[in-house]
Amino acid sequence: MARAWKTWLSRTAFLAVAAVALANAGCLIAAVGAAAGGAAAVSYAYYTAPLMREYPVNYADALAAVKTSLTELQFPLIKEQPDGASTLIETRTGDGLSVKIFLDVLTSPVPADGSLTRISVRVGHFGDDAVSARIQDQVAKHMPAPPPPAPSPGPVVANRPGGGRPVETVAPPLANPVVPAKRP
Incomplete structure (x- = not known):
């Protein structure tokens, strides 16, 4: 011991x-x-793994585009988890890697643009840029065309009484011409 x-x-x-x-x-x-x-x-590496893109479409159109794209690329829809103004969609690649697609509704900094939808694709833990880009490209093909911009108002003209031609001012007086001095 x-x-x-x-x-x-x-x-x-x-x-x-x-x-x-x-x-x-x-x-x-x-x-x-x-x-x-x-x-x-x-x-x-984990933080920068998802490939994010913002689309000027509403949430319903973006969700429909994602589901259509996954069907066309033959990704099985494993889970769809809506949570208010966002949704998580899970699927798998052909070689078994987990794919998570996040849809988030954003407010545009320009009010005329309406709402934006951010779609983030993460493949595996640290990302696969080629697969993420392929999914994003397919989603972009199914996005509806953005609405045309609002027409701009016509030019504003001041001093138009009665809708006629603009009122012009009187020409300013000209300076007296300089007369050269005579030489003897």
Whole structure:
């Protein structure tokens, strides 16, 4: 029993000395920094994975375009989860990767444009740009044409009494001409 106790004590002491040596040498900070950098890289890759596009159509037209596109590309519709002004659609690629399509209604910064619908496609955890772009291109083919812009009002003309020609001002007086002095 005494021998097991000594072995445990010596191992614990060795680990404590090793931890102190790492901390004093700066390796512990480097190891923590490397772990944090790796976590940041993974988070960035996950965040940038979805391919997003905004379409100037209403939500119902965008949802119909997505469903039609998935049918044409032979993606099975696994799950459709509406949530107010957004919807999550899940499907799978031919090789089994998960595909998540998010539809979100946005308000346009220009009131005349009406509402916008953002469609985000994420393939797998870190994205497959080729498959995402293929789905987005197919969806774009089924989007209805945006409505024509509202006609602009005609030019506004000031000082038009009675609807006739604009009132013109009187010509300004001209300066007296300079007469050259006569030489003797």
